Amino acid sequence: MMSGYLDALDQEIASTMNYFDPRPIGSSLYIGGGTPTLIHREQFKVFMDNLHSHIALTSNAEITVEMNPSDCSYEYLNTLSSCKVNRLSIGVQSFSDAELNRLGRTHSSKLLNAVIHDAKSAGIESVSIDLLYGHPGHTMESWKDTLESSIKLRPDHISCYALTLGSHRSHMLSRSLGLVIPDDEMVEFYGLATDLLSKAGYTHYETSNWALNGHQSEHNKQIWSGAEYMAFGCGAHAYIDKRRYSIIRHPQEYINSIASKRSVVDSVEKLTGVDLLVEAITLPLRTSDGINITELSRRFNYSIMEEHSLVISNLTENGLALLEKDRLHLTDKGLFLADGIGGQLLPNIVANSKT
Amino acid sequence: MDNIRNFCIIAHIDHGKSTLADRMLEITSTISVRDMRDQALDTLDLEREHGITIKATAVRMKYIFHDARQYQFNLIDTPGHVDFSYEVSRALAACEGAVLLVDAAQGIEAQTVANIYKALELDLEIIPVVNKVDMPTARPLEVREEVADILGVGIDDVLQISGKTGTGVDELLRTIVEKIPPPDGKTEDSLRALVFDSSYDRHRGVMTYVRIADGKLQPGDRLYLPGANKEFEAVEVGIFTPAFKPVESLSAGEVGYVGTGLKDVHDCPVGDSILTHGDSASNALEGYEPVTPMVFAGIYPTDPGQFSDLRVALETLRLNDSAITFVPEESGALGFGFRTGFLGLLHMEIVRERLEREYDLNLVVTSPTVEYRVTTMDGVTTTVDGPANMPDPSKIDLLEEPWAKLSVVSPAEYIGAVMELVRQARGEVGEIEYLEPTRVLLTYQVPMGELLVDFFDKLKSSTRGYASMDYDLMGYRSAEIVRVDVLVNGDRVDALSLMTHKANAVVIARDLLLRLQKLIPRQLFQVALQAAIGGRIVARENVPALRKDVLAKCYGGDVSRKRKLLEKQKEGKKRMKRVGQVDIPQEAFSAVLSR
Ligand SMILES: Nc1nc2c(ncn2[C@@H]2O[C@H](COP(=O)(O)OP(=O)(O)OP(=O)(O)O)[C@@H](O)[C@H]2O)c(=O)[nH]1
Ligand SMILES: [Mg+2]
Secondary structure, eight states, X not given: XXXXXXXXXXXXXXXHHHHOSSOOEEEEEEEOTTHHHHSOHHHHHHHHHHHHHHOEEEEEEEEEEEEOGXXXXXXXXXXXXXXXXXXXXXXEEOSOHHHHHHTTOOOOHHHHHHXXXXXXXXXXXXXXXXXXXXXXXXXXXXXXXXXXXXXXHOOSEEEEEEOOOSSHHHHHXXXXXXXXXXXXXXXXXXXHHHHHHHHTTOEEEEXXXXXXXXXXXXXXXXXXXXXXXXXXXXXXXXXXXXXXXXXXXXXXXXXHHHHTTOOOEEEEEEOOHHHHHHHHHHHHHTXXXXXXXXXXXXXXXXXXXXXXXXXXXXXXXXXSEEEETTEEEEOHHHHTTHHHHHHHHSOHHHHHHOO | OTTEEEEEEEESTTSSHHHXXXXXXXXXXXXXXXXOOTTTTOOSHHHHHXXXXXXXXXXXXXXXXXXXXXXXXXXXXXXXXXXXXXXXXHHHHTOSEEEEEEETTTOSOHHHHHHHHHHHHTTOEEEEEEEOTTSTTOOHHHHHHHHHHHHTOOGGGSEEOOTTTOTTHXXXXXXXXXXXXOOOOOTTSOOEEEEEEEEEETTTEEEEEEEEEESEEOTTOEEEETTTTEEEEOSEEEEESSSEEEOSOEETTOEEEEEOOOSOGGGSOTTOEEEETTSOGGGOOOOOOOOOXXXXXXXXXXXXXXHHHHHHHHHHHHHHOTTOEEEEEEETTTEXXXXXXXXXXXXXXXXXXXXXXXXXXXXXXXXXXXXXXXXXXXXXXXXXXXXXXXXXXXXXXXXXXXXXXEEEEEEGGGHHHHHHHHHHTXXXXXXXXXXXXXXXXXXXXXXXXHHHTTHHHHHHHHTTTOOEEEXXXXXXXXXXEEEEEEEETTEEOGGGOEEEEHHHHHHHHHHHHHHHHHHSOOOSSOEEEEEEETTEEEEEEEEOOOOOOOOSOOSTTHHHHHHXXXXXXXXXXXXXXXXXXXXEEGGGGGGGGOO
């Protein structure tokens, strides 16, 4: 099935790219979703060669691959590097073996040291790790351990994600079992990460992301700035010409659709002017750059300062936001409230336009 | 006319009136088996949802007695809830007899007693019946004794039935024929009919529900309402099956309806008489006091743009529910709305539900209050039905509050607990009457305002659910009433104010803040709540600031999800009222009622 899937993916990329004339030149490429875990090193190389033949990238383009630590053999890392992959994102989650076990991860913490070292020596420029906090039973002590172990390994980039429970029902269930860490305690976990990582020289450039100088994720920054992008493969999401597309999630259905030349698009959503404005406010708010007020009023003719002067002065007085020249950006405390704050800064018409 | 029997079914709430009516409808084949459903006379959506009767319903049935004579039964099923007790009085005035039901497990309860008094006052024949004898917990013998005692009749005069299984219902129907006297009007005399209820129909105008005392009524008759001083022509004359069914005429003793073609229910008030046009007003029948609201609250649309929709909705609703009153009022926090009068809290809840559901409105209802009487220094007396109309305390010479006569039926072991509750409610202890060796009827006098909020809940919880209560307005007495104001982040929010007696004010103020603290969701900033009486702060609480409100991940597919989430939250905020920088949910404005 894997090779069938790769063939289908290759076809999707080829035929989609044929639509565009002239072909766009990408500045970043992101291969995620754990796919590399499932495919063999040689298959990956063939796939990447094909990909490079369909897609043009700038010479210094960021090419990221997401990996599970247990799949990061030295050979595989070398293959990635030879395919021009220059950024690796590893799902570490925790440095406690007991926790990894509870989270259903197969790797052990010992492995991690070697992986980061190997990636570097294979020539991959940026190595990023993902950490998870606030899962049921998580303690501040163990979080501190995980953070300190991470810092000692000195990856170029660290993402720290608060556990989000999928469905409302599972959330209610866990809550009734007393397993969910309440938001007021989540703040303590977040605060510790913010503290330790900034002391260790990492810049907090988005709610859940920290990086050493020159290692911020260009790809994700593009997303938060509202840039458009293409996407291929099961469950992928693209944003082209003010439309957000999602691709069929189920692999077999995807393969069948490609084989019978049917569209693999699962849903399309055309963004209205208001939608665009909502995104232009809420997405950058998650980043340390924040909202460019002048730019926002130029693009949307929306003066956030006029519409929400009271909210904004309240935000700054309460240490949640800073207003510097034409930039409105959130403090560490504010970044953990970014959605709530974004909600307060939307144009008032949003409240009335949807019924 | 000898073969007509007009009667109501009266009882405490839930003692099985509507279910008994079902059996009667079945036995008399008024409703076919196919169309039968439980509590068939409870036709309003809200009645079916809440499982209670809100509006009295009349229905005509044909009953064949064992001597093979056919009788015309006009049955009126009445509501049991105290808020609608005026419906019982009206229905009784159209009848010669009443079937009094008492639940065989519960025994006599507060509304049982109240309804007995109402029937006796009108000198009606009462047929006492112990109901629900099929229940495993039924105590038919004891309850029959209890009922026989209170009515001063022999125990054999108290029937026992099950409205659910039908046991004993045949005997009850025979007893109705034998015991309830036929009406005594004269068809040859000139027309006199009593309006005992009304509703509104778009085509036929106000439909008056009438009991013909004397004379005859036909479509096309020129008629006259002496009380309202209105003339009209009968558009249609008919009977209840229970749906409207036109007939050629209604004669003395009969119950039915007249379509008036009039467009305003207030042109034909319930309790008025219908006479032939040209007859002297002195022929009018004795009516009854118009109902007046006991409870007042502000109703505001959450969206200020819906103000005129709200006005139209209230006007339309009043066509079928003449008990509501409303006048425009303005609030600094909520904008334009109406101060609306209700018969009680259940009535208020029902009106609110109907407005929101049938007219698609989204409403804020403020804390309910009773109506005070205020005499200012200049000797002028006015009524005050809301915090906003309260004159400055320094200008008040005399302030009076309404008092109610409260009756409680309870197991004797809880006498002490009930007395304590009444004391807390500033009530005066009255009489104790033993209904049975272990059950008592307690009568008190209590300020109406104290009964309003959670007295009933407290009564239920301090008597393990065994006590029931009934109350009736009895008069006004002077009182020291103060206004409790609420400040949100230092600013007074007028719509959160309430009025209460000075003695309890501080306790109420503290309690109110605790309720608000629970109801107001955490926001980006801390919200400071204060309660003040006459400018003095008597309580404070904070709603702490929210500390986390962000999705951990926001990459490709998360972007749309997040935007939709935000839009949904905005939608949720529509059910809140923004006051200054604070989103206050609708329920907070009637926080005194929240549990
Ligand atoms: N076991 C039993 N249950 C009964 C009987 N009659 C009524 N019920 C139940 O008692 C409840 C109340 O019945 P209703 O007929 O609605 O009572 P009601 O007196 O009309 O109530 P209101 O109109 O709200 O005052 C329902 O759940 C009925 O099913 C009976 O004879 N036996
Ligand atoms: Mg009923």
